[in-house]
Amino acid sequence: MAKTKVLIAVKTYPSLSSKYDELVCTAGFLEDGSWIRIYPIPFRKLDYDNQYKKYQWVEIDIEKNMGDFRPESHKLLSHDIKTLGFINTDNNWQERKKLVLNKVYDNMTDLINEAKDKNICTSLAVFKPTKILDFIVEKTEREWDKKKLGEIMAKRNQLSLFGNENYKEIIDKLPYKFSYVFEDINGKQSTLIVEDWELGALFWKYSNENEAIEKVKGKYKKIAKENDVYLFLGTTKLNHYISRNPFVIIGVFYPPKIKENPQLSLF
Numbered sequence: 001m002a003k004t005k006v007l008i009a010v011k012t013y014p015s016l017s018s019k020y021d022e023l024v025c026t027a028g029f030l031e032d033g034s035w036i037r038i039y040p041i042p043f044r045k046l047d048y049d050n051q052y053k054k055y056q057w058v059e060i061d062i063e064k065n066m067g068d069f070r071p072e073s074h075k076l077l078s079h080d081i082k083t084l085g086f087i088n089t090d091n092n093w094q095e096r097k098k099l100v101l102n103k104v105y106d107n108m109t110d111l112i113n114e115a116k117d118k119n120i121c122t123s124l125a126v127f128k129p130t131k132i133l134d135f136i137v138e139k140t141e142r143e144w145d146k147k148k149l150g151e152i153m154a155k156r157n158q159l160s161l162f163g164n165e166n167y168k169e170i171i172d173k174l175p176y177k178f179s180y181v182f183e184d185i186n187g188k189q190s191t192l193i194v195e196d197w198e199l200g201a202l203f204w205k206y207s208n209e210n211e212a213i214e215k216v217k218g219k220y221k222k223i224a225k226e227n228d229v230y231l232f233l234g235t236t237k238l239n240h241y242i243s244r245n246p247f248v249i250i251g252v253f254y255p256p257k258i259k260e261n262p263q264l265s266l267f
Helices: 090-100 108-116 146-160 197-203 209-226
Strands: 004-011 015-017 021-029 035-041 056-060 062-064 073-076 082-086 124-127 131-139 176-183 189-193 230-235 247-253
Touching: 004 035, 004 230, 004 247, 021 230, 021 247, 035 124, 108 124, 108 247, 131 209, 176 209, 189 247, 197 209
Parallel strands: 035 073
Antiparallel strands: 004 021, 004 056, 015 021, 021 035, 056 082, 062 073, 124 230, 131 176, 176 189, 230 247
């Protein structure tokens, strides 16, 4: 059976699932520029050769996830992931832009309406904010849900009796929420949490929490100030039809701003 070629553009920070253990939501683009979501993926349990990077092409065996109503959602048929070439940032990210910027939204109301329309059910999108107003940090629960964690550990213990499962320690939960505050083309203001794996990885590079917070804030404020920012937005299955705005930021696309050449004087 032919494999599907996907450019990985999104890896979210791992979450816990009592059914699937520790999971990463992965999303990317097909060769025609359309979105695809692959979930669930136990990323940290994959063999090293199968651990893909962002903006890397992969070939995977997938099928539509019939347990997920969102049209972009697919699931792996096997963990045999063939990693291919990587798209770099040459020429102001030109090759990445060709694939990523095929369809860009700038009106949050229109996007939410598309998500809530069951005939369309858009759950992944590239969004261009007109203005980024702030990047904020809020405290949240420091530990994973005890009930869910207990169920995962019990399942791991049970499976270890029948095989050679080599589980990694559960990844630490981020004790803070990090969000961009931005406006759309109509001045509508939104505050959406950033769930990108890169943000979590940056936070855990520092043992001092205050320093970690400042490093994260510094990076994402600098991106907003100096780059041409697009937001990768995605919904969660649970909140897709419930939340007023079901989207979260699952990645940030930030090519450099293109400086206009000053007009040459004729005199």
